[in-house]
Amino acid sequence: MSDVTDATTAKRGPTPDDGLRIADSKDSGPVLSADGTPLKKSLRRALRMEKLRALALIAPLLIFVMISFIIPIGEMLFRSVENQIVEDTIPDAVRELRQWDRDEDELPPEAVFEAMYHDLFTASEAKKHTRLGSRLNYEESGMSSLFRQSGRALDDLGDDYLDALEEIDPDWEEGTVWYEMMSGGEGAERDTELSSRVVGQISNLEETFLPDTDAFAPSQAISELLPRTAEAYTRFAVFEALVDERDITDRDPWENVYPALIADMKSADVSGYDGPHADMLRELKSNIDDFEAPNYKAAFAAIDEDWAAHETWATIKAHSVRYTNGYFLNAIDMKRTPDGAVSQPEDRQILVKLFQRTLKMSLIITGSCILLGYPVAWILANLPTGKANLLMILVLLPFWTSLLVRTSAWKVMLQQQGVINDTLVWLGLVGDDSRLIMMNNATGTIIAMTHILLPFMILPMYSVMQTINPSYLRAAKSLGATNWTAFWRVYFPQSIPGIGAGSILVFILAIGYYITPEIVGGTDGVFISNRIAYHISSSLNWGLAAALGSILLAVVLILYWAYDRIVGIDNVKLG
Amino acid sequence: MKFTKTLMATTALTMVAAAAGADDHMADELTIVSWGGAYSNSQQKAYHDPYMEKTGINIINDESSPEAVAKLRAMNEADNITWDVVDVVAADAIRLCDEGLAMEIDPDEHLADAPDGTSAEDDFGDLLVSDCFIPQIVYSTTAAYRPDLLPDGAPEPTSICAMFDTETYPGKRTLEKRPINNMEWALICDGVAKDDVYDVLATEEGQDQALAKLDTIKDDVIWWGAAAEPPQFLADGEVIMGTSYNGRWFSAIEEQDQPFEMLWDAQVFDLDGWIIPEGLPEDRLNRALDFIMFATDTQRLADQAAYISYGPARESSAPLVGKHAELGIEMGPHMPTAPENSENIFVYNYGFWADYRDDIDAKFQAWLAQ
Known part of the structure; x- marks a missing residue:
């Protein structure tokens, strides 16, 4: 990272862009290239080719990141506000x-x-x-x-009405009769407006796009005469035809058309209607007082x-x-x-508390990683290469071991009948009935996570410390500094970029940790991510999980921004 | 024995006949999702191996049941369903059915009748708790304890309320880190009649009452997340008693000779079974249905009980349950459904928890975090 910042702030070598800048500068007239086009233009063309080629080289990675990372995350975050399902x-x-x-x-x-x-x-x-x-x-x-x-x-309401309708005319049960009546027969003018509105509704319901073909449209006359019935029947017809792909001409309609029919008939004037089965409608109208309007x-x-x-x-x-x-x-x-x-009522407030706990414990873990990691990194950086490599393996070995294995190992160590307690009891430091509780609480999470995240702290610190010239320390001492002063005033400031990089890594990893708190965290050592996992996998409340995730992401970005303002991200060094 | 053989022969014959009719529309690979461990092993022996032998197809095992609900939803949204048959608990099946992620099954059309001709619907009876769910086993969440860790002179616990009695039984206990079952037990031990538990739990006061009861033992509880933990805690002496699934206790006691005693009182019955994801292509759907028909018939369900101590979900399977395949012990007495174990059972209310789970869970977690 330092090279990049150097390049923009300090001297840099000639780049192709220099040509553009020279061509741009006011004090020279328009410079022409060999073939007579302005130099600016031909340079830009050449540069564009070069940039396209560079883009083509990173395109596979870019596309991969877009498809596998940015789009899914964006979609997931979008769920935190999306609520179309109700409408x-x-x-x-x-x-x-x-x-x-x-x-x-x-x-x-x-x-x-x-x-x-x-x-x-x-x-x-x-x-x-x-x-x-x-x-x-x-x-x-x-x-x-x-x-x-x-x-x-x-279904019950419709079934009751159907029974009563059948008593007047058994044909009311016939799917074919309904189809003829609603479609108005051959050549009738269609209510396509209703039809396409219903197709839109069914598309939304099914969350797929359905083409607005003439699956079914009721006749204009029936739609005006019996608006509720026409709409209910159209929904049935469009759904069955487009979604279930059935032939609707002889299918019995859904039961909800019967109450709709009664409600319509209460006020409809069918005397002038002459479409198919008008006689049935007229017969029904004459008996309509026997029916109660649907309530x-x-x-x-x-x-x-x-x-x-x-x-x-x-x-x-x-x-x-x-x-x-x-x-x-x-x-x-x-x-x-x-x-x-x-x-929310007080006894349901849990998430803010978990956010605070996550942040607090992540800070504690980062702090203990610094305290534990700094001396190790220092020793690694100051040993002869051969020994340093050997020690390095000891740092890396747990890094290469499965996270679950390491967490489970901590369980064996920390539990009340575990290795540490047994040893303490054996040494007589702790009574058998007052064994320490180090697990299934915040302590367990902090211990296990500090251990697991330690390599992420040691590695950047080590690579920064390696670049610190030991002669600075010797020079400080030869000028009369005590060991402490030499360390604190000369060595430590130079190692800060390593601490910064390690802290960012550890903190951001810790804030989203899930598996370790779940296993050793008990009740007061779990993080917000455990709640997110619950909502993703058990309650299926993905909207809430997405909202929690968005907040977590925002918190990380804000902290990163604050860090940049206070410490400066340029001071972070990974090597 | 003879009866069993004839039975198997006839079942096999009908199966072959049924299979022959539809074979050309079936996929020759089947991806089955289950829980892994001893449970998957029992399914492998009782269902998968015989089915592969019968049909010659290949069964792929996936151990993703713990996160099946979320994964099925993701697959459904991506429109790329890679699973054919999924093993889930009943509560998850209800959720999947509600979300339209599992297919509705008509028991009489898709499941085999009992050997005596009883229809599948009657044979499974009340256990068909969702339209999408084909029950396989009855398991129970129940308690066990270590007699050697009880204080001198304390009587052997006989009631679930020993869990709440820290005076007579001092020491840690382990309970599952969720409200389900714990809230019910708390109310029962707080004097609520068994039949009223869910009515009480539906009210704010009832929830507070249950949490207040749990509060009395909060400092003595280690909460578990995975069912393998309680036997481990008990074996290590971390706790003196705890709850887990009866199959886990069985394998700790009988297979690993742990000195635990079962406390069947107020055991909560729950169901585990199959669902078929919605939206499978036709050839895979036919294969999945064929497998389900095979794997949930009377004999097959009884076979599974030879490998694990969970009760078969069919009434007609119960008399066929025999001995453990490796240990040679009679499995009947280890079933949660055995009469001597089920003197006092508690019936889990699926509908209630489908409605109240999110709400009570938030309250429970907030209480835990206090």
Whole structure:
């Protein structure tokens, strides 16, 4: 690194860019090259070729880093704000909920329940409703089973209506009849607007792009006459045709079209309609007073009383935005609620504490690595090469041993019935009933991690100390300095770049350590990374894990920046 | 014995017949994910080896079950599913099913009937806790202790509440570092009736009550993360009692002659079984379904019990459980489902934990960190 900084600050040799600079300088006129083009131009062309060639050389690495590192990390970090799932799964309900003023203690209006019924029905046919339940369960316990159960129970309402419809005309059960009625037969004018809106919704739901082909579009006439029914049927038809790739002309529609039909028929005037099966509609209209209009609110309340709770809807509304700060709020022990951000209850506050602990313990580990590593590096640097190499192997040997093996070895050493305690008891320094507790707590983590990270401290220190000329020390002493003064005033300042490099390495590695704290950390020696691992692998709350990771990354970058401002990154030397 | 043989022969015959019909659409390689160690070994002997012999295909073992949920989600997002059959615990299966990462299975269509003609659905009964889950074994989380480490004159513990009784049984104990099971035991030992535990635990006060009970032994607990740790702690004398899976205790006691005693009281039953990832191509899906049909029939499930002390998930398998393949001891009495062991069992509530796990876990971790 020092070479690079030297090159920019001190004298440098001639570079191809010099030509450009000379050509740029005002005091000379336009310089021409041999073929008559301005020198500036032809130089630039030559340089561009050279730069392209250099780029081509590093391209494989660049592409590799992009694909395997930057893109995945970027995507992971993006998850910390992404929240499309709510709107994609229940689009109409989210739209209706926007009108609802949650400050009032009343439940949302019937329109919300109706939209939710149809949305949830579609989602449960696509088997996506449970994912939404899992997502909302991170915010409010109980959502997971609420959505799982409701998905199953939604059929009941439609089944009841179908039974009643069949009593009027058995044809209501026929998939072919429905298809003819909804499509309006050959040559009818189509409602393509509704069709492409539904295709868009299903695409979002399925998270794939579906081409807006004419899978199905209801006739314009039926869409105007029976808007709810047409929409419900179109969802069914588009989903079955595009996602399941089935022939829909004779398939029975989903059960949610029946309540939609009844709701439409209550107000529709079918006397003038002359599309296919108009007679069935007219017959139904004459009997419509026998049917009760669907009461979605009551139907939901019958499925689960939580649907009749204000809190459930408030939670859905609060988390229905496409991009959310909810995960970041959770990551700092706060909560996104309908009334803005509030603190989590005290007995659930854990993450800020873990962040602080991670930083504090990483600093302690870095400090103990400096204290332990400095003398070792000094000895290594001042021994004759042969002996130094031998010692170097001792430093490197643990470096080459598996992390798990070393951590497990510490377990054997540190536990209460372990080697260290046994020795202490045998020597009589510690009573058998007062064995030291050195593991499953912060002490265990610090000891084991200091040992594991020590080589990362020793190696940069060693390579810096090797370059310190021993004659400086001798000169200081010959001028009358004591050993201490010679070390402190002459040697130590020159070794600081090594300490800096080692500290950065150790600290940044320590802050993200996972496996060692997990094994020897017990309860008060675990880090934030253990929590991130929990959310990645057990709770599947990747949004929160991503938010925690982003904060950790930001903390490291801020510390790096601060270090650069205070010590100067140019003073870091790896060799 | 004769019965068993006829049974195996008929099963094999039906299998061959079934396989012959669909063979040309099946992949000739199968990647099975499981937990590794003694458990994978028992599956290898009971399922994989016979299946490979029968079909001549190659089975690839992957020991990724501990992180299966996260990996399956990553595979699903990358649209590159490399696993065919995955062994997970029931709670994970429910989560995978909810997330749409596991395939729904129709037990009567995809699983073999019992030899007496009982349908698979009835044979597995209540253990079919999720639409995507094919149960394989019943295991339990239960306690064990070292009689030689108990103080002189202390009676042998007979109840799980010995775990909370530091006066009679001073010394360290080890519990799993998660709220599940520990919260339930704490409430039971705090006087809550077994049937009310989950109702109580669903309330803030109930959670506080459980944590308050755990608080009384907090300083005496070493928390474990991997199930192999408790037998190790107990063998080293780090703790005097602890909880782990019954199979781990069995192998420590019977195979490694450790001086432990089982404390079956209030053991918590849990299930482990197979799922098939959603979105497999047809040939691999057929192969996976064929394997599942083979590996979860009555005889095969009973076979596994010869290698590890977990109870088969089919009711019809229980009478077929025999002796340990290497030690030659009768396996029946070591099953968590054996009558003398299951006098007082506690039934794990999957639905409850699917809902409350994240919430209670945050509270539990915050309590631990205090």
